[in-house]
Amino acid sequence: MSESSPQPSFYNTEDRRQVPLIPREDGRIGLYTCGPTVYHHAHIGNFRTFLFEDLLRRALRFLGFDVHQVMNITDVDDKIIRAAGEAGVSLDEYTEPYIDSFFRDLDVLHIERAELYPRATEHVAEMIELIETLVEKGVAYLSDGSVFFRIAEDADYGRLSKLDLTQVQQGARVAADEYGKEDVRDFVLWKGAKPGEPSWDSPWGVGRPGWHLECSAMSMKYLGPEFDIHTGGVDNIFPHHENEIAQSETATGRQFVRMWMHSEHLQVDGDKMSKSLGNQYTLADLLERGLEPRALRYFFLTTHYRKKLNFTLAGVEDAAAGLKRIDEMRFRLEHAEEAGGLESTLTTAVTEARERFAAGLADDLNTSEALAALFGLVKAVNIAIETSRLAMGDRATVLGLIAEMDTVFGVLDPADWRTEGEAGGLDDAEIDRLVAERQQARADRDFARSDQIRDQLAEAGVVIEDTPSGPRWKRT
Ligand SMILES: [Zn+2]
Structure with missing residues (x-):
C-alpha cells in the first residue's frame, strides 16, 4: 500500500457497521464474488452486483492493494438439470452459450476479469471432501440418498443474517425431495440423483452437490480457509452466505471471511424486478x-x-x-x-x-x-x-x-x-454538422472555435480539405 493511500473501511454486513479493512496479508486482498448460475442470460439485477464488485476491485487497486478475485460459475443445479433434460442435451451443451454470453456482457460493460472463474462441475471432488469432513464431525447426516447439514449442531448459525430462526422454521416449506430432513431448517449438502439425471459418484451414492456447498469448497480451495472479502447481492445473505459460513467454519474451525459486503436490490421503473413482471432485462x-x-x-x-x-x-x-x-x-x-x-x-x-x-x-x-x-x-x-x-x-x-x-x-x-470503424464515435451526420459549424465560425472570424473543431475532427480521424467549392472531409 502506498504511503499516501487512506485506510479503507467498508460496511461489513456481519457487524452491521463500517469497519476498517485489515487484510490478512499486508497489501493483498483475497476476494470471492458469487458468480452467475448459467441457466439464463444474466439480467440487469445481476449486472448491478457485478459492477459493484468491479468497482470494489478497481478501488482496492487504486488504494494500493493487490487483488486476487475468484468468481464461481454455477454450471449445475436443479433448474439447469431440468432444462438440459427437456432440451435433450448434456449439461455442458446447455450451459456453454450462457457462459459465453456472460463473458461477452462483462466485456461490453468494461467489467474487468477476475483472476479465476472456477466451474462447479470441475470441483465436485473438493466438494465431496468437504462433505466428508462435515460427516466425520457429526454435523452432516445421510437421509434418503441425500446429505444434510444439521443446523442444531451449529450454535453460531444465523450470525450473518441475524434472522429469528424460529420464524424461519415455522415459515419454511420443505421441497418434495428434501423430506428426509430432521429439521426443516437443515440444508442440503449433497442431493441424491433421480434416475436418468446427470450425476457424480460419491460415498453416499450418485448425486450432485448443493449450491451453498459449491461456494464454500471453491472459495477455500483458491483463497484459503480464511480470506478477506466475500461479496454478493443482499438476497445472497440468507440462506446462501449464512450456509457458507456454517459449512466452512464447522469444517475448519476458523473464521471463514473477514468482511461481508452486499449490494442492494435493483428495481425497474419503481417495481420489483421479477420474471412475472417481464422486467428482468438482459443486456x-x-x-x-x-x-x-x-x-x-x-x-x-x-x-x-x-x-x-x-x-x-x-x-x-x-x-x-x-x-x-x-x-x-x-x-x-x-x-x-x-x-x-x-x-x-x-x-x-x-x-x-x-x-x-x-x-x-x-x-x-x-x-x-x-x-x-x-x-x-x-x-x-x-x-x-x-x-x-x-x-x-x-x-x-x-x-x-x-x-x-x-x-x-x-x-x-x-x-x-469507440467501436471499430467508428470515427471517434462520430457518425457522418455529426461530422457534417461540425464541418458546417466550422464554416460558420470562420465566417464569424472565430478562429479559436474553428481550430477547435478542426482538432476535434482530426482526433476522430477526419481531415477537412478546403476546396474552391467549399470544404470536403474524409476519414483517414
Ligand atoms: Zn455463492
Missing part, C-alpha cells in the same frame, strides 16, 4: 433499445451500492448527459492553451482532488464523493483556462489524474468506448 434487451453500454456503466456506478437503485430509461439518459459534460470538459482541457507560463496555479487543486477522490473510495466506496472530487478539479481547471492561467504542464498533470481516476470508474475516456 442484449437494453442494447436493442438503443442504450449505450458506457451510459449504463455510469448509471450503475453513480448510485451507492448499498442504496436501492431504480432503473429507468430517464435515469440512463441522465447518465448519458453527465458523460457528455465530462467529455466536453476533457475536450476543452485537451485543447486549451497553456498561456499561464511556468508557474502552476493548479498544484493544490490537483493534490486535493486526488486526496478527496481516494478518501471517498476508502469511505465505503462513496462514488458521489469521488466524482465530486473530479468535478471540483474540472471547475478549477475551467477557471484557470478562462483567466489564462493554465501553466506549462498543467494539461498533462490534470489529464494524468483523470486517467488515474478512470482506472476506477472506467467511463471517463470516450476513446475507450
